[in-house]
Amino acid sequence: MWSDFTEYIIKHYSQSSGIAEVAVGHFLQVGCDLKKRLEVDIIMTDIKPYHDSVILDDIRQPDLKIYKDAELIYSIRPPEELHPYLEQLSDKLGADLIIKPLSTDSIHTRGKMNLINYKKAVFYKKSK
Template sequence: MWSDFTEYIIKHYSQSSRIVEVAVGRFPEVGCKLKKHLKGDIILTDIKPYHDWIILDDIRQPDLKIYKDAGLIYSIRPPEELHPYLENLSRETGADLIIKPLSTDSINTKEKMNLVNFKKAVFYKKSFK
């Protein structure tokens, strides 16, 4: 499934100069694979980074410089209470938003997000361009 999710991002965002993963936690596999296959900036953020290449940022009070010129902001299994912050940030920066929730979670955003089924990957997407 993660290879399908990564493939979707590579296929649709290969021309983006910047892609940002929010709340990476201890699961950097997607971001690391994107770094290997894409030329733009691939930035991983978390409120408690466990490695020096993960940038400290609190999505509830984001440092907008991190997200400037992003074509995509995505988050894998973020807590539902963070969904509105992701939505606001994407709207403010004009970046597309992808949220890959846990299968038991719903989406907690004001605007409707589109359900995407790409091979075995299932996630929600909204374009704010």
């Protein structure tokens, strides 16, 4: 399933100037795979980074300089209370937003997000 999610991002954003994963937590698989497979700037952020490749940032008060080139903001299983902040960040940047929630979570954003079923990957996307 993660390979399908990564494949979708590669297929649609390989020509972008930047991609940012927000609220990475301890799951680096997708971000690291994208870094290996794309010649695009991949940024990973978290409020409590546990790995050297993850940048410290609080999505509730984001440092916009970190994300300045991002054409895609995505987050894997973010807490529902962060959904509006992810949407605000993508709106400020004019970037697409992908949220891959837990299967039991719903999406809490102002704008409409489309449900995407790509092979075995299921997620929500809002285009700029």
